[in-house]
Amino acid sequence: MSPLLAARDLTLRFGAIPALDGVSLEIWPGEVVAIVGESGSGKTTLLRVLSGQQRPEAGAVLYRDPEGAEQDILGMSEAALRRLMRTDWGFVHQNPRDGLRMGVSAGGNVGERLMAVGARHYGSIRAEATAWLKRVEIDPARIDDLPRHFSGGMQQRLQIARTLVTRPRLVFMDEPTGGLDVSVQARLLDLIRALVADLRLAVLIVTHDIAAARLLAHRLLVMRQGQVVEAGLTDRVLDDPQHPYTQLLVSSVLAA
Amino acid sequence: MTERGYNFAYLDEATKRMIRRAILKAVAIPGHQIPFGAREMPLPYGWGTGGIQVTASILGPRDVLKVIDQGADDTTNAVSIRRFFRRVAGVETTERTAEATVIQTRHRIPERVPVEGQIIVYQVPQPEPLYKLEPRRAETRRMHALADYGLMHVRLYEDIARLGRVATAYDYPVMVDGRYLMAPSPIPAFDNPKMDRMPALQLFGAGREKRIYAVPPYTPVRSLDFEDHPFRPIRAPHACALCGSSESYLDEVVTDDKGGRMFVCSDTDYCASRRDVAQEAAE
Numbered sequence: 293m294s295p296l297l298a299a300r301d302l303t304l305r306f307g308a309i310p311a312l313d314g315v316s317l318e319i320w321p322g323e324v325v326a327i328v329g330e331s332g333s334g335k336t337t338l339l340r341v342l343s344g345q346q347r348p349e350a351g352a353v354l355y356r357d358p359e360g361a362e363q364d365i366l367g368m369s370e371a372a373l374r375r376l377m378r379t380d381w382g383f384v385h386q387n388p389r390d391g392l393r394m395g396v397s398a399g400g401n402v403g404e405r406l407m408a409v410g411a412r413h414y415g416s417i418r419a420e421a422t423a424w425l426k427r428v429e430i431d432p433a434r435i436d437d438l439p440r441h442f443s444g445g446m447q448q449r450l451q452i453a454r455t456l457v458t459r460p461r462l463v464f465m466d467e468p469t470g471g472l473d474v475s476v477q478a479r480l481l482d483l484i485r486a487l488v489a490d491l492r493l494a495v496l497i498v499t500h501d502i503a504a505a506r507l508l509a510h511r512l513l514v515m516r517q518g519q520v521v522e523a524g525l526t527d528r529v530l531d532d533p534q535h536p537y538t539q540l541l542v543s544s545v546l547a548a
Numbered sequence: 549m550t551e552r553g554y555n556f557a558y559l560d561e562a563t564k565r566m567i568r569r570a571i572l573k574a575v576a577i578p579g580h581q582i583p584f585g586a587r588e589m590p591l592p593y594g595w596g597t598g599g600i601q602v603t604a605s606i607l608g609p610r611d612v613l614k615v616i617d618q619g620a621d622d623t624t625n626a627v628s629i630r631r632f633f634r635r636v637a638g639v640e641t642t643e644r645t646a647e648a649t650v651i652q653t654r655h656r657i658p659e660r661v662p663v664e665g666q667i668i669v670y671q672v673p674q675p676e677p678l679y680k681l682e683p684r685r686a687e688t689r690r691m692h693a694l695a696d697y698g699l700m701h702v703r704l705y706e707d708i709a710r711l712g713r714v715a716t717a718y719d720y721p722v723m724v725d726g727r728y729l730m731a732p733s734p735i736p737a738f739d740n741p742k743m744d745r746m747p748a749l750q751l752f753g754a755g756r757e758k759r760i761y762a763v764p765p766y767t768p769v770r771s772l773d774f775e776d777h778p779f780r781p782i783r784a785p786h787a788c789a790l791c792g793s794s795e796s797y798l799d800e801v802v803t804d805d806k807g808g809r810m811f812v813c814s815d816t817d818y819c820a821s822r823r824d825v826a827q828e829a830a831e
Contacts, residue, residue: 407705
């Protein structure tokens with residue numbers, strides 16, 4: 293077996309600030325990897341570079357496509373990258389407004405990726421959308437409602453349905469539980485965990501919520517000032533932090 | 549009699565040359581929008597400045613020009629544009645579709661589909677078929693480049709979900725030669741099938757938006773649809789009150805304030821020639 297996504301020595305500076313400083317990582321099929329760290333530590337930049345949205349100054353990102361061929365993400369044409377982005381990959385934004393079309397009904401939102409890859413049968417698109425709404429615990433009767441009339445938690449679940457409808461193998465999540473209140477967060481985490489196990493998704497999740505990382509992730513990467521300061525199994529890293537910064541991070545978590 | 553002090557067909561030769569280059573490029577890439585430096589014209593934007601500039605650039609002294617507005621030859625716009633070209637180019641004008649070599653049109657394709665050797669010039673208010681869905685031009689250009697048209701189907705999906713059918717009755721989006729999504733200008737969806745493999749050259753000019761695009765003769769043009777909701781051209785279920793045609797596209801004319809109305813052909817030339825034939829047959 294080989295990794296689904298492998299990054300080597302990614303480097304990117306914004307002026308004098310090192311956003312990524314020699315970051316390497318691997319994601320294996322069916323694995324959930326969390327990146328934690330404080331604001332400005334380069335988490336989101338790493339996500340953007342790995343998903344081909346931003347070019348690093350140095351380094352390489354390799355992706356193993358469904359045929360088993362290794363693709364160089366940074367050398368890919370824009371068309372190929374876009375195709376990858378709407379079939380084999382998914383991206384869940386922190387703010388559902390960035391990932392949803394607010395003026396398009398819930399069903400249309402879920403169906404968009406299907407139509408983008410060539411689905412041209414209205415009935416089956418609608419059936420698929422209904423099934424996915426059920427799966428993310430949204431009442432299928434609301435299929436024709438606009439997302440702007442949904443609650444924050446529902447919008448986020450809709451965004452997940454919309455992302456997963458094409459059965460991607462790798463999903464990038466940027467703080468998917470940010471901006472939601474705790475009970476809604478818990479429900480969303482539960483849902484993500486169930487879907488990930490069900491679909492055998494590989495997920496790269498960026499978060500500053502240590503609890504969310506513990507619940508979802510198999511492996512954890514701790515970032516600080518553009519460097520991965522510690523990496524390992526989630527429980528190992530959180531129960532026995534080695535790096536002083538990780539120790540600080542773990543000890544800063546509020547216990548309820 | 550040609551107006552003195554103007555170049556032939558109003559535009560200067562350098563401008564016409566620039567527009568012809570844009571047209572050639574447009575013909576080479578069917579359905580792709582080509583930017584061009586639209587000039588100020590002696591009429592307001594939205595009245596057909598794009599169409600007039602295209603017509604002016606392709607017109608020769610021996611051309612015969614027909615101008616229609618909503619199918620009619622006798623409306624203000626059609627009459628004014630015809631007179632304009634009579635004055636500045638001295639070309640012959642006609643109301644008969646069959647006699648014209650160049651047909652400039654707003655919102656219709658004549659019932660008698662243009663034939664080989666004819667050129668039909670459309671006036672286009674909005675050349676970008678995606679503009680209601682994606683306001684950023686940089687982004688729509690990228691979508692065209694990558695043939696990323698899922699969004700357009702989302703709009704059709706929304707129509708069917710909300711209304712049970714595609715509600716777009718005019719400016720119904722088409723795929724040209726299986727590659728570029730194109731706005732057919734605000735012609736009724738009824739006219740869309742006429743664009744498919746039309747023997748005449750179709751040119752589109754958008755003056756305010758400064759874009760030219762084209763469909764060369766015999767190019768496949770397909771209206772977007774779903775397999776289980778195929779494209780259906782919409783037509784008022786009546787016969788023309790004047791000529792009796794049950795095939796032509798009809799205008800609804802309100803005749804009084806008591807709910808009286810009649811349906812007549814929007815293509816005045818088609819209607820008149822049918823009435824002539826009927827009268828001759830009666831005599």
